[in-house]
Amino acid sequence: QTVVTQEPSLTVSPGGTVTLTCASSTGVVTRDSYPNWFQQKPGQAPRALIYSTNYRHSWTPVRFSGSLLGGRAALTLSGVQPEDEAEYSCLLLSNGSYVFGTGTKVTVL
Amino acid sequence: QVQLQESGPGLVRPSETLSLTCAVSGFSINSGYYWGWIRQPPGKGLEWIGSIYHSGKSYCNPSLKSRVTISVDTSKNQFSLKLTSVTAADTAVYYCARSFDYWGQGTLVTVSS
Numbered sequence: 001q002t003v004v005t006q007e008p009s010l011t012v013s014p015g016g017t018v019t020l021t022c023a024s025s026t027g028v029v030t031r032d033s034y035p036n037w038f039q040q041k042p043g044q045a046p047r048a049l050i051y052s053t054n055y056r057h058s059w060t061p062v063r064f065s066g067s068l069l070g071g072r073a074a075l076t077l078s079g080v081q082p083e084d085e086a087e088y089s090c091l092l093l094s095n096g097s098y099v100f101g102t103g104t105k106v107t108v109l
Numbered sequence: 110q111v112q113l114q115e116s117g118p119g120l121v122r123p124s125e126t127l128s129l130t131c132a133v134s135g136f137s138i139n140s141g142y143y144w145g146w147i148r149q150p151p152g153k154g155l156e157w158i159g160s161i162y163h164s165g166k167s168y169c170n171p172s173l174k175s176r177v178t179i180s181v182d183t184s185k186n187q188f189s190l191k192l193t194s195v196t197a198a199d200t201a202v203y204y205c206a207r208s209f210d211y212w213g214q215g216t217l218v219t220v221s222s
Binding site: 001051089101102 | 145
């Protein structure tokens with residue numbers, strides 16, 4: 001079964017920029033994997049941020065952007081705010097099944 | 110506004126069947142999208158369980174496929190999950206979602222005797 005790997009943890013300063021990536025064990029991630037990104041804070045349900053690689057939901061702040069980068073899906077947070085500290089998970093469609101990534105803990109410090 | 114609410118027993122005995130229902134409000138299941146179940150063991154990552162279309166066509170995680178049944182009741186605007194032969198490894202917060210954009214708050218299901 002496909003394994004989707006993310007950085008375990010990243011630290012960013014307030015106002016800074018950080019990029020998270022999402023890699024698939026099957027190879028290059030493309031738009032056909034329909035990458036999604038989610039934010040989850042402790043004790044809360046995941047909140048959808050990005051779908052189909054780079055489309056924001058109506059509630060997603062513009063400082064969150066999705067892309068493809070070096071064969072991976074990527075989520076870039078620009079102008080990071082303290083409230084962006086959270087766990088971020090990606091989701092890929094692979095061989096007809098959805099697979100979540102391992103998650104990245106983003107610390108704003 | 111689309112809202113989803115999971116319901117079901119919080120404790121299930123090993124080898125028995127876990128049954129959950131997701132009630133949808135603010136949107137008709139018949140209007141489209143797919144409706145799914147996701148779980149998260151304590152302190153771990155998210156795992157897709159399966160999804161179903163309003164037509165009744167369903168897709169499941171291959172690792173769980175033999176134990177999972179997902180069904181939809183459009184007359185009640187809800188969909189359900191059954192997971193058979195549960196073990197402690199099935200202890201998790203179970204979420205329902207609409208095409209991964211709108212999520213329920215989640216319900217903790219513990220498998221224990």
